[in-house]
Amino acid sequence: MPLTDAKIRNTKPGPKPAKLTDGGGLYLEVRPTGAKLWRFRYRIAGKENVFAIGKYPVIGLAEARVEHGKARALVKQGVHPSHNRQAERLSSQVASANTFEAVAREWISKKSPRWTAYYLRQVTRFLELDVFPHVGKLPIRSVTSAHLLEVIRRIEARGAETVALLVRQWSSAIFRYAVATLRADSDPAAALRGAIHRPKVEHHKPLSRKQIVDFQEAVGKYGGYRTTVIALQLMLLTFVRTVELRQAGWSEFDLEHAEWRIPAERMKMREPHIVPLSKQAVDLLRELRTYTGGRGFLFPNYRSPKECMTATTLNRALERMGFNGKGSIGFSAHGFRATASTLLNEMGYRPDVIERQLAHAERDKVRASYNQAEYMEERAAMMQEWADFLTDPTRRAKRT
Structure with a gap:
């Protein structure tokens, strides 16, 4: 008989682990400590396995059934749900390591040995103030020309046209580095050349x-x-x-x-x-x-x-x-x-x-x-x- 929320809530822990079955291999294990854990029992190649879905009540009955359905679909394909979860976690970790900010900081560390201390501070400061808060957490592959245009327009609006030009140039260099390290396919900043009006250069006046x-x-x-x-x-x-x-x-x-x-x-x-x-x-x-x-x-x-x-x-x-x-x-x-x-x-x-x-x-x-x-x-x-x-x-x- 399928489980109900009431039955789950009213089940008290006993001296030994107990199993409350829901059907299709999904059950709730109630431990003597009071912990209630969702489990899915399945077979692949004739061998029995158990997949840990999560803990109740963090994962409720309805959510457990959704996760159970996904896991059963994987089993039908001959894929262990636990292996799939590990692959998803690894993919997520890789995506986190390849955010715009992560790649930008890696680019800075590679290039900075050839920079002056002043230039390093300049690059880092403006990227931290003007770029990272807006696109830093995005995977670098998902950052578009529209994202960058919004960033440099915001800088230009405060009257810092020179900074806007530098930010576009640095962003372009970051994307070229990402392309070279196989973490991006193109440089969206390249399309923004000419988007910012270059201010008239004022040369330093000499003394007569x-x-x-x-x-x-x-x-x-x-x-x-x-x-x-x-x-x-x-x-x-x-x-x-x-x-x-x-x-x-x-x-x-x-x-x-x-x-x-x-x-x-x-x-x-x-x-x-x-x-x-x-x-x-x-x-x-x-x-x-x-x-x-x-x-x-x-x-x-x-x-x-x-x-x-x-x-x-x-x-x-x-x-x-x-x-x-x-x-x-x-x-x-x-x-x-x-x-x-x-x-x-x-x-x-x-x-x-x-x-x-x-x-x-x-x-x-x-x-x-x-x-x-x-x-x-x-x-x-x-x-x-x-x-x-x-x-x-x-x-x-x-x-x-």
């Missing part, structure tokens, strides 16, 4: 010769930390990227040979870079060493000495000096590079020499392999003449 004079006067009167003044002067003398100076360590400098060697892992292009140091730069570094020579960084953070100077320190100093901020000429710390590039070209130095000192990417990869320390003699002479030029930029004529 007159403005260099004004800067030199302003930095000489600056009332902030002396180390910040030295940092600004070194930015103008060496025209490295801001992050390269902020994160510089004393171990990278050979003041006796007037040379600064920046390791590849700190460079944007992931290639080591040599900066010949002028006499003026060496003098400033010797002075700086009296302030911070006992620490790892040239410019440690005053609040957190184990960390380097923050990214905003130099721009805030320029703002206080009247070169940055509202009503100013809009000059930021990145503008030192543009200043040197513009004026060194005016002074007649060869573009190849200037570009190599700026550590710009060499498009010709074969040529790039020969350029690591190329033009060193010219670069050293150029850096010294640049430092001499800075002492009086209004009086100097073009280099002959």
Whole structure:
């Protein structure tokens, strides 16, 4: 006689396990502990087996009968229900491991050894803030162009067009990685090229010769930390990227040979870079060493000495000096590079020499392999003449 909910509820545990049959091999085992367990007894190839469906009342009578029906259908096909359950669990685990977020984080771990720390933080931060909350938990095969378009439109709507473009590019790279590792069939982000309006690039403004004079006067009167003044002067003398100076360590400098060697892992292009140091730069570094020579960084953070100077320190100093901020000429710390590039070209130095000192990417990869320390003699002479030029930029004529 088929079971009823009332009979199941009213059956009390006894000293031995009891079976309440429902038909077709389905029964409820009532144990002395009070546990009530659904079981399905069946035969395949003449051998008797028992399939554990689940526990009552987590699985009620109606649900147990549905599961029993599925299990009987599998048995008719010669498939053990327990084997099928294991396969489903494995499939579910594989699907969980192949969500967009899981594949994205795997892609990051593969690529990040070639990235700068800043770029790694940038990629991770924007994916975590703008992408993972919306499509991160979806299996990567189910993420469509429509999903991604909604994500980048949301970013664009807050006025962050550049971030939207980067997110599309990163998403495309993630999908290409998924295709290469057989977890996706195509790149839906590729269809979104052109969906975001690329904002007009605003190049960093260089200082004119007159403005260099004004800067030199302003930095000489600056009332902030002396180390910040030295940092600004070194930015103008060496025209490295801001992050390269902020994160510089004393171990990278050979003041006796007037040379600064920046390791590849700190460079944007992931290639080591040599900066010949002028006499003026060496003098400033010797002075700086009296302030911070006992620490790892040239410019440690005053609040957190184990960390380097923050990214905003130099721009805030320029703002206080009247070169940055509202009503100013809009000059930021990145503008030192543009200043040197513009004026060194005016002074007649060869573009190849200037570009190599700026550590710009060499498009010709074969040529790039020969350029690591190329033009060193010219670069050293150029850096010294640049430092001499800075002492009086209004009086100097073009280099002959």
